[in-house]
Amino acid sequence: MAASSVLFDNHGRPLEYVRLAVTDRCNLRCFYCMPEEGIKYMPKQQLLTYEEMERLVGLMAGLGVRKVRLTGGEPFVRRDLVPFMARLADIPGIDDISLTTNGVLTAPYVPELARIGVKAVNLSLDTLDQERFARITRRDELPRVMDTFHALLAADIQVKINAVVMDGQNTQDIIPLAELTRDLPVEVRFIEEMPFNGGSHTATPATLPWHHRRIREHLEEHFGALVPLTGAAGATASEYAVAGHVGRIGIIAAYSRTFCGTCNRIRLTAEGGLKTCLYDQGVLDVRALLRGGSSDADIVAALTSAFKYRAANGFEAEQQRPLHQLSFESMSTIGG
Numbered sequence: 001m002a003a004s005s006v007l008f009d010n011h012g013r014p015l016e017y018v019r020l021a022v023t024d025r026c027n028l029r030c031f032y033c034m035p036e037e038g039i040k041y042m043p044k045q046q047l048l049t050y051e052e053m054e055r056l057v058g059l060m061a062g063l064g065v066r067k068v069r070l071t072g073g074e075p076f077v078r079r080d081l082v083p084f085m086a087r088l089a090d091i092p093g094i095d096d097i098s099l100t101t102n103g104v105l106t107a108p109y110v111p112e113l114a115r116i117g118v119k120a121v122n123l124s125l126d127t128l129d130q131e132r133f134a135r136i137t138r139r140d141e142l143p144r145v146m147d148t149f150h151a152l153l154a155a156d157i158q159v160k161i162n163a164v165v166m167d168g169q170n171t172q173d174i175i176p177l178a179e180l181t182r183d184l185p186v187e188v189r190f191i192e193e194m195p196f197n198g199g200s201h202t203a204t205p206a207t208l209p210w211h212h213r214r215i216r217e218h219l220e221e222h223f224g225a226l227v228p229l230t231g232a233a234g235a236t237a238s239e240y241a242v243a244g245h246v247g248r249i250g251i252i253a254a255y256s257r258t259f260c261g262t263c264n265r266i267r268l269t270a271e272g273g274l275k276t277c278l279y280d281q282g283v284l285d286v287r288a289l290l291r292g293g294s295s296d297a298d299i300v301a302a303l304t305s306a307f308k309y310r311a312a313n314g315f316e317a318e319q320q321r322p323l324h325q326l327s328f329e330s331m332s333t334i335g336g
């Protein structure tokens with residue numbers, strides 16, 4: 001189905017972007033995302049199939065969605081990911097397919113990604129120090145992640161590095177990571193830590209130690225004034241240029257939630273739960289509709305109705321949850 005119209009929510013925000021968590025499994029155990037042990041993965045038959053996701057994306061394209069991001073868990077842990085991406089890219093109306101990956105398994109797939117037209121990849125990398133990498137992710141995989149980074153650059157795929165800033169863990173890495181932008185055409189984005197760590201540690205305190213302003217001040221102490229850039233509509237990152245640098249710096253106020261006013265996205269969890277806000281607890285069981293024999297028209301009506309009842313922002317969505325224990329949810333099931 002071709003994009004025919006744009007759907008606006010009850011706060012006048014358009015639906016343009018869907019994030020698909022293609023799996024809840026992961027080959028890392030990042031401290032801020034998952035506990036080290038005791039993880040109960042979903043049985044495979046509970047995950048949406050690729051065919052189910054293709055059908056949904058086709059229907060969403062009819063509602064105006066044009067951008068799809070694959071995430072997880074680690075997307076490359078699921079088999080046959082790249083052919084699936086190629087089929088999504090062929091859906092009329094979808095003009096932007098990208099993914100967020102930890103980079104451990106990604107390097108060998110980079111030529112294929114380039115071939116199917118993937119223009120940008122977001123690569124998670126919280127430190128350039130091998131020991132701290134192993135401590136944060138609980139796996140010693142930095143060299144393979146760096147292989148992916150270099151393979152993406154060589155293939156001319158635009159890279160955004162995602163680094164979660166964690167008090168007492170990797171704040172010493174902010175400047176070395178930002179230094180990558182001096183000679184490389186990459187964007188390095190620093191992300192406020194959110195509480196979705198699956199019980200790995202206590203939830204982010206109400207006074208987030210490394211919030212957007214502090215990260216910016218820290219960068220400016222080293223590089224001088226950052227020059228704000230005009231970002232794309234609906235973007236999560238505030239983007240900045242640094243004098244003399246080829247690349248850019250971004251800061252994502254994920255916990256402060258300052259960009260909700262232009263939020264243009266919805267999420268599907270790996271088991272087909274629809275989230276109209278990262279902070280809601282899931283507003284629609286799309287898998288039940290798909291497997292219960294619902295018609296395209298019924299599914300479109302359900303998606304439309306869910307989008308028309310969105311929380312105004314992440315704080316309202318959080319308030320509407322019956323339990324406020326966000327830290328028992330893991331980002332690996334939400335997709336970031």
Ligand SMILES: Nc1nc2c(ncn2[C@@H]2O[C@H](COP(=O)(O)OP(=O)(O)OP(=O)(O)O)[C@@H](O)[C@H]2O)c(=O)[nH]1
Pocket residue numbers: 069071100122160162191194235236237252253254255257263265278314335336
């Ligand atoms: N609060 C909030 N944080 C978000 C949202 N989307 C992404 N983030 C945060 O930004 C991080 C990076 O997200 P990515 O998967 O790289 O996606 P993106 O920022 O939409 O990427 P681009 O499309 O390249 O701008 C996530 O891990 C979250 O911490 C959102 O809608 N709300």
Ligand SMILES: C[S@@+](CC[C@H](N)C(=O)[O-])C[C@H]1O[C@@H](n2cnc3c(N)ncnc32)[C@H](O)[C@@H]1O
Pocket residue numbers: 026032033071072073074075100101102103122123124162163164191192193194195196197254331332334335336
């Ligand atoms: C959940 S991961 C899934 C994709 C892939 N495994 C990866 O790490 O890139 C998506 C993004 O969520 C971010 N993330 C995970 N837990 C987070 C948290 N507690 N706060 C902020 N961002 C988080 C990661 O840094 C990553 O960039």
Ligand code: SF4
Pocket residue numbers: 026027028029030033034072073074102124331332
């Ligand atoms: S952030 Fe990504 S790589 Fe790290 S544990 Fe979560 S899903 Fe896995």
Ligand code: SF4
Pocket residue numbers: 257259260261263264276277278279311312313314315317
């Ligand atoms: S917190 Fe919710 S409303 Fe705000 S930008 Fe994120 S998903 Fe959108």
